[in-house]
Amino acid sequence: MRIGILTSGGDAPGMNAAISAVVKSAEHNNIEVLGIKYGFQGLVKEEVISLNCFDVDGISQRGGTILKTARCQEFIKEDGKQKAINTLKKYRINGLIVIGGNGSFEGAKELAKSGIKVVGIPGTIDNDLAYTDFCIGFDTTLNTVLECIGKIKDSDSSHEKTTIVEVMGRYCGDLALYAGLAGGGEIIATPEKKLSYDIICKRLKENVDKGKKDNVIIITEKMYDIEDLKEYIEVNLRISLRSTVLGFVQRGGNPSGFDRVLATKMGVRAVELLRDGIDRRFVGIKENKIIDINFNEINYQNISRQKEYDYLDQIL
Numbered sequence: 356m357r358i359g360i361l362t363s364g365g366d367a368p369g370m371n372a373a374i375s376a377v378v379k380s381a382e383h384n385n386i387e388v389l390g391i392k393y394g395f396q397g398l399v400k401e402e403v404i405s406l407n408c409f410d411v412d413g414i415s416q417r418g419g420t421i422l423k424t425a426r427c428q429e430f431i432k433e434d435g436k437q438k439a440i441n442t443l444k445k446y447r448i449n450g451l452i453v454i455g456g457n458g459s460f461e462g463a464k465e466l467a468k469s470g471i472k473v474v475g476i477p478g479t480i481d482n483d484l485a486y487t488d489f490c491i492g493f494d495t496t497l498n499t500v501l502e503c504i505g506k507i508k509d510s511d512s513s514h515e516k517t518t519i520v521e522v523m524g525r526y527c528g529d530l531a532l533y534a535g536l537a538g539g540g541e542i543i544a545t546p547e548k549k550l551s552y553d554i555i556c557k558r559l560k561e562n563v564d565k566g567k568k569d570n571v572i573i574i575t576e577k578m579y580d581i582e583d584l585k586e587y588i589e590v591n592l593r594i595s596l597r598s599t600v601l602g603f604v605q606r607g608g609n610p611s612g613f614d615r616v617l618a619t620k621m622g623v624r625a626v627e628l629l630r631d632g633i634d635r636r637f638v639g640i641k642e643n644k645i646i647d648i649n650f651n652e653i654n655y656q657n658i659s660r661q662k663e664y665d666y667l668d669q670i671l
């Protein structure tokens with residue numbers, strides 16, 4: 356048996372640990388592994404390499420992805436998809452493991468429609484796949500966010516000033532929410548719990564009036580224009596603020612122990628599925644158990660974090 360593996364969409368810390376687990380467990384099960392470089396683009400452009408245990412030696416601890424990644428528009432078009440399928444056929448790949456986020460999973464589903472056996476592993480710092488509690492990369496990024504905010508807080512508390520911190524997440528508020536749950540901020544605005552400028556001002560004023568003069572306002576990207584929000588607060592409350600967009604520092608760094616273990620378990624499960632002739636599955640973790648679900652049975656778009664928001668409300 357011969358399987359392929361690719362990483363797609365934004366890189367996420369822990370993708371390498373997943374690649375390593377796939378290659379090692381495949382070898383354990385006498386399965387050959389081919390790596391496809393640059394995600395779906397590597398299928399379209401036929402960038403295929405062989406992978407063995409020596410190739411993945413020591414990579415688990417490293418951020419990024421040794422297979423590289425890309426966002427590939429060509430693959431979304433029929434012609435590009437056909438080229439991708441031809442590559443899979445040419446290399447006699449009988450099963451494909453796709454590591455990525457929601458977009459990559461859509462790509463995997465497209466390939467499955469043409470008879471390709473696919474299994475998905477969730478790898479995205481956004482944590483925006485509803486069927487799984489955690490995606491590979493989220494924990495590491497959360498820790499990076501907290502470390503950065505911690506440094507901002509040292510300065511904020513010394514000067515008794517407030518900073519607006521914009522974190523990634525695309526249209527999912529998990530990074531901001533969990534940073535808030537970890538005690539990283541005083542006001543948290545996410546796409547799921549959007550706050551108006553006036554509510555943010557009101558909460559900040561309440562804090563300042565109570566004597567809490569250093570505040571961190573965490574916002575998810577794409578919700579507001581951070582400079583516009585800063586100016587609004589400054590004009591309305593007559594205080595001076597700072598703003599920081601954390602940016603790509605959030606995608607980098609060595610994966611946390613949690614992400615490495617998660618990636619290893621998911622990688623091994625993905626190989627077991629293909630070995631056993633089971634495909635069209637997305638692997639996940641639910642209540643601390645590794646799960647796999649037929650991708651036609653899940654809607655991964657509606658995330659409910661009601662419980663987490665309840666906790667947050669009680670600590671802010």
Ligand SMILES: Nc1ncnc2c1ncn2[C@@H]1O[C@H](COP(=O)(O)OP(=O)(O)OP(=O)(O)O)[C@@H](O)[C@H]1O
Nearest residue numbers: 364365395426427430455456457458459461462479
């Ligand atoms: N509807 C779709 N049909 C086929 N392929 C898709 C579709 N959506 C996305 N893809 C493929 O998946 C790639 C990655 O998708 P996307 O850029 O949305 O990242 P992602 O996998 O969601 O990861 P992340 O959000 O963490 O960056 C796209 O560049 C494209 O090649």
Ligand SMILES: O=P(O)(O)OC[C@H]1O[C@](O)(CO)[C@@H](O)[C@@H]1O
Nearest residue numbers: 365456479480481523524525606
């Ligand atoms: O790498 P790009 O294409 O600039 O995309 C940035 C986006 O990718 C992510 O880092 C992961 O999906 C998002 O949080 C962010 O909005």
Ligand SMILES: [Mg+2]
Nearest residue numbers: 456457458479
């Ligand atoms: Mg995505």
